[in-house]
Amino acid sequence: MCRWLAYSGEPIQPSTLILDAQHSLVAQSLNSPLGAETVNGDGFGFGWYPKDDRTRGIPALFHSIEPAWHDENLREITQAVESPLFFAHVRAAGGPPIQQTNCHPFRHENWMFMHNGFLSDFITYKRDLTFAVDPSLYPAIHGTTDSEVLFHLALTLGLQDDPIGAMAKAVRMVESVGREKGVAFPMQGTLAVSNGRTLWTFRYSSQGQTRSLFHSAEISALRELYPDAERLNLFGDRARVVVSEPLNNLPGAFIEVPEATVAILDEAGYEYQPFLAS
Known part of the structure; x- marks a missing residue:
């Protein structure tokens, strides 16, 4: 359906991953070997926490209905800012209309x-x-996607206090209501959630055949493995990225997130927990 990446670590120019990597997110928007759709050209989004905001407050957003590979503003913005945590997403619309919301x-x-x-x-x-x-959250749903409803459902169920528990409750509700309506496998997807400090990424589907999801290996280990790879010097020791598919072809650079798993990323590194595992 789509491709996405989430970065956390020392502040970098987001273009380093979104535009300049060997198999960058923009490259994936044109050719996504592991995706359900090869081309993801139905708009994109970029969200980032500012470098100089130590409270990690409200993130900034940029959305466009243009294909990511065609948008000069995306290049301008991702080269102009630096961020310690950012999201980027390229869309292949599966039904809901192509619009910024x-x-x-x-x-x-x-x-x-x-x-x-x-x-x-x-x-x-x-x-x-x-x-x-929750009625107080309903006015904030501006678009028509299932994803936005799922987000606000998780918020209703306590996402801000317990991200994993709330997401589990939301997905279980989706499965319960969907099956009542005769849908055998209601949930499919990889999800990313952040409060600006911690990143939670989920891989789960009702059928147990979820879209691909990977995270980067530790930079220190990669530098030892590839001492001549100068590009690794662009990243600090805490730099980590979670992606729909690997951003390069270096063996060992990306590790697949297991099925029915939440990968939690904070300053200490990655932690795996089972997520709705049967």
Whole structure:
């Protein structure tokens, strides 16, 4: 459906990953070997926490319905700013219209969210899930995607206090309501959520055949493995990225996130936890 990446670490120019990597996100928007769709040209989004905001407050967003490879503003912005944590997403629309309000990432206060995948046959139980969103949050749903409803459902269920627990409750609700409507495998996707300091990334589907998800190996280990790879010097020791598919072809540079897993990334590094594992 889509491709995305999330970076956390020392502040960098986002263009380093979004535009300049061997198999950058923009390159994936044109040719995505591991994606369900080869081309992801139905708009994009970029969200970032500013370098000089030590409180990691409200992130900035840039959305466009143009293909990522065609947008000069994306190049200008990602080269002009530096950020210690940012999201980027390229979209292949699976039904909802191509409009800015349907582009990821989505934002609520200091939280960002993005999704690659879908809620199967969403239209048959869209009303049930939307009406389960807290009335105070409902006006913040500006688009028509299943992803935005899922985000606000998780917020309703306590995302800001317990991201993993709230996301589990939201996904279980999707599965319960979807199956009541005759949908065998309601949930499909990889998800990214952040409050500006910690990054939670989820890989889960009702069928157990989830879209691909990888994270980078430790920079220190990669420098030992590839001492002549000058590009690694662009990154600090805490630099880490979670991606729909690897950004280069270096063996060992990217590690696949297991099925039914949440990978939690903070200043201490990665931690895996089972997520709704059967």
